[in-house]
Amino acid sequence: MxxxxxxxxxxxxxxxxxxxxxxxxxxxxxxxxxxxxxxxxxxxxxxxxxxxxxxxxxxxxxxxxxxxxxxxxxTLNLGNDFTQQPVASTLARIFPVTAMLAVEALIIQAVFGVTFGLIAGLRRGRVFDSTVLVVSLIVIAIPTFVLGFVFQLVFGVRLGWAKPTVGANADWAALVLPATVLGLASFAYVLRLTRASVIENKKADYVLTASAKGLSGPRLVLTHILRNSMIPVVTYLGANLGSLMGGAVVIEGIFNVPGVGNKLYQAVLRGEGPTVVIIVSVLVLVFVVANLLVDLLYAWLDPRIRYDK
Structure with a gap:
């Protein structure tokens, strides 16, 4: 190891x-x-x-x-940007905001995507399965910026369920609306990936054997079907964490989130090469660490996987 x-x-x-x-x-x-x-x-x-x-x-x-x-x-000398602000202090201020946004979006898409995908896979061909497939296709087809403006208008302005803009005080509650929009497209992929994996594992020999021995109910679903179906889903979620942090530029712009996306956009406009590369380097590190954690999680999901050799 x-x-x-x-x-x-x-x-x-x-x-x-x-x-x-x-x-x-x-x-x-x-x-x-x-x-x-x-x-x-x-x-x-x-x-x-x-x-x-x-x-x-x-x-x-x-x-x-x-x-x-x-x-x-x-030498960890990040220097100043073109506005003479220390890049290190700027990253310390904006990176936690984008991290919260990405983690919240990841939790939303993981919880709802896996849950709906599991139910759809177990009820293949029924009304629920057909409904979530159609809904997931609609979500995938709509651009993220369109969903952002619609959610901002409906849930933020008209219904008042959440703050339409985040502003300087970015906390977990204020980021619910942009995190939901950010996680919706990936939620559809997680749902369909979980559904396909569950349908495939339902026909596996170990599931049929466990069922023949009398094992049924939640233990059969959670231990034998869902656990083995999570390997491709975990792979996608791990890779998607870096994508969520790097791809939050549009969402942060719509909801006025003071995060990495806004800073990266402004740095590109000003041609600040060092600032852009430092931000991208941090995002690459997040992506690499997330994939490493996913690889280690494989051994827990499937005991046959070992990294000793």
């Missing part, structure tokens, strides 16, 4: 280097002058512009800029 963990951790090094290099190059290749975009119509003294270019290595070639970024990243 220890060897497996070390091997997986070492694999994150080329992943991080490749990701940061690609993202940094894409930001570097964006047209326009980030310093000019920072001041807009106000023209500062040339000495100020020169100092900023020198501070952020904007007057250097790409490889010099990227090398300076890697050195700062390895």
């Amino acid at each position: 220890i060897r497996y963990l070390l091997r997986r951790l070492l694999q994150t090094i080329p992943v991080l280097i490749g990701t940061t290099l690609l993202v940094y190059y894409m930001v570097f290749a964006l047209p326009g002058d980030p310093i000019a975009a920072l001041f807009r119509d106000k023209q500062p003294p040339q000495s100020v512009i020169d100092d900023l270019r020198n501070q952020y290595h904007l007057d250097e070639p790409f490889w010099i800029q990227y090398g300076a970024f890697l050195v700062n990243l390895l």
Whole structure:
């Protein structure tokens, strides 16, 4: 197990280097002058512009800029963004908000997706099964930003069940509405994946044997059918955690959530290469850790899986 963990951790090094290099190059290749975009119509003294270019290595070639970024990243010197705000303090403020949003969306899609998928798989071909399949197709077909505006108008403005916008005070209760919208599309995939896996495991030999021995009811469903059906679902949920955090840009914009998505969008507009790459690096780390936890969870779901070799 220890060897497996070390091997997986070492694999994150080329992943991080490749990701940061690609993202940094894409930001570097964006047209326009980030310093000019920072001041807009106000023209500062040339000495100020020169100092900023020198501070952020904007007057250097790409490889010099990227090398300076890697050195700062390895020494945990995240520096300041173009507005002279420390990137570390900014991340400490916005990352927990996006993490709460992603975790809440993950819980919503996992609980409802697995529950409805399990019931639909056990009742294949019945009214409930047909209904949830149609509903899941509708949810998948509707764009996320459309769902966001509809939920904001209906549940936030008209019914008043939740705050239509989050604002600065982002807590678990305030994030319920955006988390529900963020988790809806993935909820449909979790539902259909759970349903298909349950239908397949219902026909497995070990389930038929357990049923023939007289085992029935919740123990048969939870221990033999659902537990073995969770492996593909857990794989999807683990990979989806990173996607939820990185894909929250639109939702955070609609519901005014002060999270990573808003900061990443503003940094791209201003051409802040180091800030963009640092945020993406954090998201990559979240993705890698989530997948590592999923791999370890396999051994609990299926005792036949071992990582000793």
